[in-house]
Amino acid sequence: MAFRLRLAPEKTNIDFFRAQWLTFGGSMMLTVVAIALWAVMGLNFGIDFRGGTTIRTESAQPVDVGAYRQALSGLDLGDVLITEVFDPTFGPDQHVAQVRIAPLDGYEAVTPETILAAEEALKTVDPSITFPSVESVGPKVSGELVWKAILAMVAATGAILIYIWLRFEWQFALGAVAALVHDIFITIGVLALFQIKFDLAIIAALLTILGYSINDTVVVFDRLRENLIKYKTMPLRDVMNLSVNETLSRTLMTSVTTLIALVAMAVFGGDVIRGFTVTIIIGIVLGTYSSVFVAKNLLLFIGLDRSEKPKKGGDHEFANVDA
Amino acid sequence: MMQTPLWKRVLIWAVVVLGVAAAFPNLQYSRVETHNDAVAAVEAAGGTATPEQQAAIDAWPSFLPSGLVNLGLDLRGGAHLLAEVQVADVYAARIDAMWPDVRDALRDVRDQVGAVRRQPSPEGVLRVAISNTEAMPVALEAVRELARPVVTLTGVGQNDIDVTAEGDTIVVQLSEVERAATDDRTIQQSLEIIRRRVDEVGTREPTIQRQGEDRILIQVPGIGSAAELKALIGTTAKLTFHPVLGRTSDAGADPGARNLLLPSMDEEGVFYIVEQTPVVTGEELVDAQPAFDQNNRPAVNFRFNPTGARKFGDYTATNIGSPFAIVLDDEVISAPVIQDHIPGGSGIITGRFTVEESTQLAVLLRAGALPAEMTFLEERTVGPELGQDSIDAGKVAAVVAMVAVAVYMVASYGLFGVFANIALAVNIALIFGALSTIGGTLTLPGIAGIVLTIGMAVDANVLVFERIREELRNQKNPGRAIELGYERAFSAILDANITTFITAVVLFTVGAGPVRGFAVTLGVGIITSVFTALFVTRAIIEIWFNARRPKTITV
Numbered sequence: 019m020a021f022r023l024r025l026a027p028e029k030t031n032i033d034f035f036r037a038q039w040l041t042f043g044g045s046m047m048l049t050v051v052a053i054a055l056w057a058v059m060g061l062n063f064g065i066d067f068r069g070g071t072t073i074r075t076e077s078a079q080p081v082d083v084g085a086y087r088q089a090l091s092g093l094d095l096g097d098v099l100i101t102e103v104f105d106p107t108f109g110p111d112q113h114v115a116q117v118r119i120a121p122l123d124g125y126e127a128v129t130p131e132t133i134l135a136a137e138e139a140l141k142t143v144d145p146s147i148t149f150p151s152v153e154s155v156g157p158k159v160s161g162e163l164v165w166k167a168i169l170a171m172v173a174a175t176g177a178i179l180i181y182i183w184l185r186f187e188w189q190f191a192l193g194a195v196a197a198l199v200h201d202i203f204i205t206i207g208v209l210a211l212f213q214i215k216f217d218l219a220i221i222a223a224l225l226t227i228l229g230y231s232i233n234d235t236v237v238v239f240d241r242l243r244e245n246l247i248k249y250k251t252m253p254l255r256d257v258m259n260l261s262v263n264e265t266l267s268r269t270l271m272t273s274v275t276t277l278i279a280l281v282a283m284a285v286f287g288g289d290v291i292r293g294f295t296v297t298i299i300i301g302i303v304l305g306t307y308s309s310v311f312v313a314k315n316l317l318l319f320i321g322l323d324r325s326e327k328p329k330k331g332g333d334h335e336f337a338n339v340d341a
Numbered sequence: 342m343m344q345t346p347l348w349k350r351v352l353i354w355a356v357v358v359l360g361v362a363a364a365f366p367n368l369q370y371s372r373v374e375t376h377n378d379a380v381a382a383v384e385a386a387g388g389t390a391t392p393e394q395q396a397a398i399d400a401w402p403s404f405l406p407s408g409l410v411n412l413g414l415d416l417r418g419g420a421h422l423l424a425e426v427q428v429a430d431v432y433a434a435r436i437d438a439m440w441p442d443v444r445d446a447l448r449d450v451r452d453q454v455g456a457v458r459r460q461p462s463p464e465g466v467l468r469v470a471i472s473n474t475e476a477m478p479v480a481l482e483a484v485r486e487l488a489r490p491v492v493t494l495t496g497v498g499q500n501d502i503d504v505t506a507e508g509d510t511i512v513v514q515l516s517e518v519e520r521a522a523t524d525d526r527t528i529q530q531s532l533e534i535i536r537r538r539v540d541e542v543g544t545r546e547p548t549i550q551r552q553g554e555d556r557i558l559i560q561v562p563g564i565g566s567a568a569e570l571k572a573l574i575g576t577t578a579k580l581t582f583h584p585v586l587g588r589t590s591d592a593g594a595d596p597g598a599r600n601l602l603l604p605s606m607d608e609e610g611v612f613y614i615v616e617q618t619p620v621v622t623g624e625e626l627v628d629a630q631p632a633f634d635q636n637n638r639p640a641v642n643f644r645f646n647p648t649g650a651r652k653f654g655d656y657t658a659t660n661i662g663s664p665f666a667i668v669l670d671d672e673v674i675s676a677p678v679i680q681d682h683i684p685g686g687s688g689i690i691t692g693r694f695t696v697e698e699s700t701q702l703a704v705l706l707r708a709g710a711l712p713a714e715m716t717f718l719e720e721r722t723v724g725p726e727l728g729q730d731s732i733d734a735g736k737v738a739a740v741v742a743m744v745a746v747a748v749y750m751v752a753s754y755g756l757f758g759v760f761a762n763i764a765l766a767v768n769i770a771l772i773f774g775a776l777s778t779i780g781g782t783l784t785l786p787g788i789a790g791i792v793l794t795i796g797m798a799v800d801a802n803v804l805v806f807e808r809i810r811e812e813l814r815n816q817k818n819p820g821r822a823i824e825l826g827y828e829r830a831f832s833a834i835l836d837a838n839i840t841t842f843i844t845a846v847v848l849f850t851v852g853a854g855p856v857r858g859f860a861v862t863l864g865v866g867i868i869t870s871v872f873t874a875l876f877v878t879r880a881i882i883e884i885w886f887n888a889r890r891p892k893t894i895t896v
Contacts, residue, residue, distance in 0.1 A: 022895075023752040028814075074727070107734050134568065150727035152567065156718040159423060166851050174847040178840050185836055219786055222848060222856045226793065226863070229844035233797075233837040237804065240833035268807040271753065272800040275746050279796030282742035283789055288734035290415075290727070291785050298793065 025270040030263045034310060035255055035318070041311040049200050052207020059210045064217030067164050069121035069157035071133055074103075074114065075140060077147040081115040089139040095119050095132060105289040114289075121157050167221040171202070174225055178232050186239055189320045194235045197313035201231045201304040208300050219294040227301025230276070234269060234309035241265050242314070246324065254322060258314045266310070273306040345883060353876045357767055360869075363406050363774035373409055376401035408777040411546070412562075413784035413858050416732050418725030419562035420570045423718045426531050428524045428555050430713040432465035432515050435523065439467055439487070439502070439513060446483045447471070454480045460510060467513040474509045484511055491518045524555060530712045532557060535574050537708035542573065556718070567720040577670050577714055578705035580623030582653070583615035585664040585676050606672040607693045613673045615666045620656045625649025629706035631699045632689065639699035640691045643706060650686020658682040669702070735788035742795045743769070750799060754806050757896050760881045761802040764873040768798050771869040772862065781865065784858030794866030801838070801874030804830040810896050819894040820886065827879060834871060842867050 034041075065072050075081075081102045090098050097120035108114065119136065133152060140147055155163075175198060183191040202224055209216055242261040249257055277299065284295040345353075366373040379397035383390045390398065401407060414421050440459060447457045447469070455472035462468040471480050481504055488500035501519035505512045515523065528551055539547045539561060548560040564570050586600060589612050596602040596614045605611040625646050632642040645653055657665075657679050666676045667690050674692045694702070747765065750758035772791060776783060809826030817825065845867065848860035 022755065023749070028810075076727075107730070107737075148724070149722075150724035151722060153721040154567075154719065159718045170847055170851040173851070174844045177843045177847060181840055181843060218852070218856050222786055222852065222859050225844050225848050226790075229841035229863075230797070232840040232844075233800070236837045236840055237833045240836055244829075244832075264811065265807075267810075268803050271803045271807070272797070275749060275799050275803070276793070276796030278745045278749060279742035279792050282745060283735075283738040283792040286734060286738040286741055287789065287792070288731055290731055291735075291789050294786060294789060298789075 024267075025274065026267045028267075030266055032259070032263060032266075034259055034262050035315070038315065042315040045200055045308070045312050048207075049203050052204045052210075055207045055210045056203075059213070061206070061210055061216040062213040064215045065118065065121075065153060065155045065160065066217040067160050067167070069155050069160040071119040071121075071136075071152070071154040073117040073119075073133070073136060073140075073149055074151040075117060075147050076112065076114050076150050077144050078111045079113060079144050079146060081113045082143065083115070085143045086115065086117065086140060089143045090117070090136060093132075093135050093139055095136065096122065103289050105292075107286065107288050121160075163218065167218070170221060170225060171228075174228050175199075178228070182232075182236070182239075186243060187322065189317050189322055190239050190243075192320060193313040193315075193317035194232060194239065196316045197235050197305075197308040198228055198231055200308050200312050201227055201301055204304050205297060205301045209297065214293050214296065217293075219291070220297055223294045223297035223301070226298055227305060230298075230302055231305030231308060234272070234305050235313045237268065238262055238265050238309050238314065246322075250324070254324070255318060258318060262310055262314065269306060269309065273302060276302055344887070345880065350880060353880050356872070357771070357877060360771040360774035361767070363408060363777050364770040364772075366401075366405065366407055367410055367773050367777060369401070370409065373401050373407050377407055377409070380407075406777075408780075410773060410776045411780060411782040412728070412732075413782045413787065413855060414560055414562060414721070414728075415723050415785045415855050416728045416783065416788075417562045418723050418728040419560065420564045420567040421719070421721040422559045422567055422570055422574075423552070423720070424557045424559065424574075424715040425718050426528055426555050426557060427714045427716065428527050429465060431523055431527050432520065435515060436465050436467045436513065442487050443467065443469055443484055443511075443513060446487055447480060450476070450479055450483050454483075465514060468507075469511045469513070470509050471511065472509070477506050477509075477511075480511055481506055484513060491516070491522055527712045528555060528557070531715070534709050534711050535559060538574055538704060541704045541708060557715070563725070565722075567722045571717060571720070573701070573704075575715060575717070576705055577711045578623070578702075578708070579670055579710040580626070580706055581619035581668045582621050583617075583619050583666045583668055584656075584660070585613055585615050585666045587614040588612070588676075589614065601671075603666070603668060603671055603673050605676075606669070606674050613666050613676055615668070615673075619668075620665075621645065621649045621652045623706055623710055625652075626706055629703045631696070631703045634689060634691045638691065639694040639696045640689050641694075641699050641703045641706065642689050643687065645686040647686070650684075653686055653688070654682065654684045658684075731785050731788075735785065735792075739788070739792050739795065742792050746795055746799060750802075754896055756885075757802075757806055757809075757882070760878050760885070761799055761806070761874075763881060764802065764878040765795065765798055767877050768866075768869050768873040769795070771873065772865055775865045775869065776862070779865075781861045782858050783862070784855040786855045786859035787862040790859045790862035790866060794863070794870060797841075798866065798870035798873070801830075801834045801871055802878055804833055804837075805874065805878070806896050813894070813896065819891055822894075823882060823886065827875070831875070834875065838867050838871050 075086075083100050083102060086100050087098065090100075099118040101116050101118075103114040103116055105114070117136065117140070119132065122132070133154060137149060137152075175195060178198070179191050179195050182194050205224065205227060208214075209220065214220075238261060241264055242258060245257050245261050245264075249260070252260075280295055280299050280302065284292060284299065287295060375397045379390070379394040383394055383398070444457060444459075447454055451457075453473065453476040455476070457472075458470045460468035460470050469484075471477070484504045485500075488502045488504070491499050491501050499518045500516060501522075503514055503516045532549060532551060535557065536547075536549050539549065539559070546562060548558065550558045552558045559570065559574065561570055583601070586596075589602075590610050592602075592604075592610075592612060594602055594612065594614070599617045601615050601617050603613050603615060605613065625648060627644050627646045629641055629643045632640050634640040661679050661681065664676045664678050667674045674690060677691070690702070743765070747758075747762045750761050750765075752758070754761065769791070772794065775781070805826050808830040809822050812822035812825045812829075813819070842864060845860050845864035849857055849864065852860055
C-alpha cells in the first residue's frame, strides 16, 4: 500500500458524547464568556461603524508616534489614536503608521479641512511622509452600516435555517444554527479580547465563517440522514457517533487544506487584509470543532421523530440512491 | 466504471477550454489593458489611430479574448466618494420663483383680496398675507390656478403645489408628489452633470451611481486623492451675471430689498451690492474654454446660446459705462465696467486665475451647474502604490497557498491528489475566466476569497475521495467504488455548497465596495469548484481508469 498522510486512523470509533459535559458544556461556557468579554471590553470598532477618519502614513523615516501626536495635538481634533504598523512584507526602510481621528460631534458629513490640516501637520514632522490611504466615514453612514451588518448576519442565519429545515428536519436546522451562533459569538469574543479592529471586512469574515461552519455541519448531517435510514433500530446517539466517525477524516482534511491556504494569506497577504484572514482562521477552527461537538448534541437533546412516515419527494432524493 | 456520455464530456472540456481562454488575458494584464484602451480610443475618434495607438493595438492579437478582471479601487488606487444631494435646496428655489406669479395672480383679484404682502417664512414655504380675510376663497382659487398637474406614474391627477389658508395667510408649498418628482429630477440631473465633469477630465471607467433616495456614489480609479475629486464635483458652479449697484467694505451692509450683498473672490473684505435677479445665467452658456486675456493672464472664454446672447446684447447696449458682476457660486469673480455693446454673445471672464483654475472653471461651466449642493458622507482614497503592494502580496499568498495545498493533497491521496490538483488549477482559471466574462471586480478581500476557495475547493474532491475509500473498504471493485463514491457524496456536496452560496448571496446584497467584490469571488468560486470536482476530476479519473484498467486502486 502506498504511503498516505492520514490525519485520522482509517477507521475510528470514538464516542464523541463521552465527555459531553466537558465538550458541549465547555462550548456553552465559552460562548457565555465570549458574550461577557464582548459586553465588558467592547469591540474595537473601525471608522466603518463609528465614523471618523483613518490616515495611513508611510515614510522612509522611522515612525515617531510621540512626534506625530505632538504635531496633531495642536489641531484640536479630539480623540486621536496613532499606531505603528509592522509587517513582514514591508521593505527595510518602509515605516507605516495608522492615524485614527474620531468623528467631530455634530457633523453629518466628512470635514475635508480636518484631513488636510492633519496631513499638513504630519508633513512638518516628516517632510518625506506620504499618505497611501485616507478613509473618512461620516457618522450618518456609519450608523447605517451597523444596521446593514446586523441585518446581513440575521438574514444569512435565517436563510440557512430555512434551507436546512427544507432539506432535513427542523431539529437539524436548530442544531446547525446553534453551532453557528457558537462559532460567531466565540469569534466575536476573541476579537473583543485582542481588540482586533472591527470593520466591514470583519463582517464579511463572519459571514464566511457562517458559510464554512454550515458547510461542515451539513456534511455530518448528510451522513446522519443516510445512516438513520440504514440503521433504523440503532439508538440515535450511536448513529450520531457512527456518522461523525465516518466523516471525521474528511472534516479534518478540509479544515487543514483551508487553514493552509488561510495561513499563507495571513503571513504573505499584507497587513491591510490581516484582521480579515485571522478572523476567518479563528472561525474555521471553531467551525470544525462545533460540527463535531456542538451541532449534533443539541439535536440529541431535542430528539428526533424516527417513526416511519411517508416522506415528501425531494427530502431524500439523493441520499436514497443505492447500489 | 461507467463512461460519461460523449456529449457530456465534450461539454465539460469545452467549458474548461473556454474558461481558461477567458482567463488568459489576465496573465498579460497591462498589455491587454493598453490594447483595450487604444481600441476604445480609436473607436471614439472614429476609426483613425495614431502610430502609438496602432502599436498598442497590435501588441495583443485581436482574435484572442481581451476581457479583463476589473481591479477594485483598493487594488488600482483611486478615490471613492459618497455624496448626499441636498434635494431640499431645490424646493426653496422653486417656491421662491413662484412669488412673482403668486403676486401677479393676486393682483388680478386685488379689488376683492386687498393688499398683498409676502411674510417671512422657512425655506421651501411661501407665506402671503392678504388684508381682506373674507376674500380668502377667491385668493386661494386664484393661487391654485397656478398649480400644474404632476406627470408621474404614481401621481396622476395631483398638482405640484399645495395651497392652504392659515388665518389671513396663504401658505404655498410643493406637494408630496411634486417633491418626490423633484427629488428624482434633481438626482438625475446631478448624476448627469457629475458624469460630464468626470468625463471631461478623462479618467478610466469611473463609477457614478445613484444609491438609495438622495445619494450618489462616485468611484474614480487613478485619481490622486478624494480632495481632488471633490474640488471637481463638489463645486456647484452656478454662474450668473448681475447688474452692480455698489461696492462696500462693510460685511454687514444692508443691500436693500431684492438686492444681494456678495463677497469678492479675490479682494479680501470687498463686497458688491448686486441686483438679485441675474441678467443671464450659466444655463444659457453653450461653450467655455480656457484662454488668456490681452495681458496674457489666464481667463475663460464663453459663448451664449441665441437667447442668452440677445439678453446679454440688449443689456450691454443700454448700460454702457456701468459695472457688471460675474458671479460664481455667490462670489463675485470680477465686476468689469461695460465698455461697449457686446452683440455676439461671447465674452471673457478675467480674474486672478492660475492656468489650472481657469481650465477647471471652463470644465465646470461646460458641464453645467449642479441643481443642488452636495455633502460628502464618506470618502476613501487609496494610493496606487498601496494597491500594487496588495496585489503583489496577494499573488505571493495565492501561490504559496496553492503549492502547499497541492503538496498536501498528493501526500494524502497520491495519484488522486494529482487529479484534484489539476482540477484545482482549472478551478482558479475558471474563476478568473468567469470574472472577466461577467465584468466582475476583483478587490483585496476578493483575493482573500480566491485564496480561501483554493482551500475549500478541494473539499468536494475530499468528500468524494473519502467516500471512495469507504466503498473500497466494503470490498467493492475499483470501478464500482469510484462510481458509488461520486453518487453518494453528491447530496453532501450539494447541500454544503448551497448553504455557503446563500451566505455569498447575502453578502452581495447587503455588502458594499470591497465586501461585494469578496462575495462575487466567493460565489463564483463555489460554482466553479463544484463543477470541477464533480465533472472535471471525474473526467480525468475516467480517462486514467479506462486507459489502465487497474485491478485494485489506492485512494
